[in-house]
Amino acid sequence: MSNNKTPMTSDAAARIQSATAKQNGGSVPKGSVASRASSAAAKNSGSGKQGSK
Template sequence: MAKSTAKSPARTPMTTAAAARIQSATARANGGKVASDSFAARALSAAAHNANAGGKGTGNQ
C-alpha cells in the first residue's frame, strides 16, 4: 500500500475529560469492565501522559 501524500490535519492531544468519556462508554458497553489492551485504556494512558507533559490535558480548556 502506497503512502498517502496528503497532509493530515493537526492532531489534538487526548484530554482527561475525553478519555473519561471513552472509558465510560466502553465500561457501559462491557458490563463495567475495561480491558487493559482496549482503546479506552490507551486513551487514558495518553491523557495521563499529556497531563504530565506541561499541564495540558486536564479537560479544563
C-alpha cells in the same frame, strides 16, 4: 482521516472509558482504545501539553 494532532485530555479519556465500561459490564479491557486513551491523557497532563503550566 484528519492529520491534526489534538492531545488527549482527561475529560475525553473519561468519556471514552465510560462508554467502553457500559458496553462491557463495567470493566475496561486491557489494551482497549479506552485504556490507551487514559494512558495518553495521563502522559499529556504530566508533560504540560494541555496548556497548563
